Amino acid sequence: xxxxxxxxxxxxxxxxxxxxxxxxxxxxxxxxxxxxxxxxxxxxxxxxxxxxxxxxxxxxxxxxxxxxxxxxxxxxxxxxxxxxxxxxxxxxxxxxxxxxxxxxxxxxxxxxxxxxxxxxxxxxxxxxxxxxxxxxxxxxxxxxxxxxxxxxxxxxxxxxxxxxxxxxxxxxxxxxxxxxxxxxxxxxxxxxxxxxxxxxxxxxxxxxxxxxxxxxxxxxxxxxxxxxxxxxxxxxxxxxxxxxxxxxxxxxxxxxxxxxxxxxxxxxxxxxxxxxxxxxxxxxxxxxxxxxx
Numbered sequence: 135x136x137x138x139x140x141x142x143x144x145x146x147x148x149x150x151x152x153x154x155x156x157x158x159x160x161x162x163x164x165x166x167x168x169x170x171x172x173x174x175x176x177x178x179x180x181x182x183x184x185x186x187x188x189x190x191x192x193x194x195x196x197x198x199x200x201x202x203x204x205x206x207x208x209x210x211x212x213x214x215x216x217x218x219x220x221x222x223x224x225x226x227x228x229x230x231x232x233x234x235x236x237x238x239x240x241x242x243x244x245x246x247x248x249x250x251x252x253x254x255x256x257x258x259x260x261x262x263x264x265x266x267x268x269x270x271x272x273x274x275x276x277x278x279x280x281x282x283x284x285x286x287x288x289x290x291x292x293x294x295x296x297x298x299x300x301x302x303x304x305x306x307x308x309x310x311x312x313x314x315x316x317x318x319x320x321x322x323x324x325x326x327x328x329x330x331x332x333x334x335x336x337x338x339x340x341x342x343x344x345x346x347x348x349x350x351x352x353x354x355x356x357x358x359x360x361x362x363x364x365x366x367x368x369x370x371x372x373x374x375x376x377x378x379x380x381x382x383x384x385x386x387x388x389x390x391x392x393x394x395x396x397x398x399x400x401x402x403x404x405x406x407x408x409x410x411x412x413x414x415x416x417x418x419x420x421x422x423x424x425x426x427x
Contacts, residue, residue: 142187151302151328152181155249156188158309163191166316168216175218176205178225181256182249182328185220199230202237205244210424216316217244224254227263227283238292240420241320247312248323250285251330252337259333271333286394286410289323290387295413296322297390299406301338302329307345307407314409320419341397346408352380354404359396366392368403385414 146152163173173191177183178201186193196204205219226234226248237246253271254260260273264285268277289297296318300311308326315322327338344354352359360367360378383389390411397405 144188145184146181147330147332149329149331150181151251151330152185152249154302154305155247155308155326155328156185158305158312159185159247160189162309162312162316163189165313166216172214173216173218174205174208175220176201176208177220178222178230179256180222180225180249180254181251181330182220182222183225199225199228199233201225202230202233202246206237206240206242209242209244209421213243213421219244219246221246221248222262223248223250223252223264223283223285224256224262227285227288231263231283231288235288235292238289238294238321238323241293241295241417242421243320243419245315245318245322246324247315248285248325249328250325251328251334252282253330253334255330255333266337282398284394284398285325287391287398290391290394290411294323294411295320295417296409297394297411298323298409299325299327301327301343301407304407311408318412320413320417342404344396344404344406346382346384346393346406346410348382348384348409350382352382359404361389361392366396366403382408384409384412387411387413 170191175186175189175191175193177186178196179198186195194204201219201221205217209217250264252262252264254262259271261271261278263283265278265282267281270277286297298311300308311324315324329338342354356370357368359380361380362378393406393410396403
């Protein structure tokens, strides 16, 4: 079955990272094996939340921060639907964060895509819950005094069973993460770094990337990451002992916490992309038992 754009005019700014994300979502829909009449995209408020208008599936453009609540009701009433939640750092992590963490706790079988551009774009450039400390915006002309939310640590702490990160400019990796999210039984959470060329252009340009692969060492460039006596160390590859090398394990929640904090708390550290954590233990979903209550 073909999945295409509908006739709605795309109202994003030229160069917006949302175009790349939209293209990759369109590319995976024929591969997931679900009829388009059984797919629903639910969004809240923000630039990212216009997604339902641009996909040849069912969709609901909801109210601010409530996409998770609407999606919960849809999934519990129609369990055979593939439900996708589109939200952003403003929509999902400010007014909507209370609903988000309880969705993780319940482990409802839906997919959450959180587009993180570290700014409020639709309302023209105010700082968001993920904006970096000290950044100057229209609502913080002297620089923010708030520390940013660590999105993946928040999800881990709330009990999410699948956590991953990708970025708009790496189309191949983004598609891989979208498919992995879809294949997870339970709540999947994919944070997507997305550039806003108007109000926060280049915010993701100045860091090194660490791409995670299951059972592979954590190498980036000429450096490697070790976990030694519960402390993260970054060394030149030739300067480490083989026994101390960090092998990525998506089922290790303790190492996932270290990875989620890496880019936020350790200076000159790379930003991890890929699946940080997937619950090895099969955890029943909330929607499985809903009719039994």
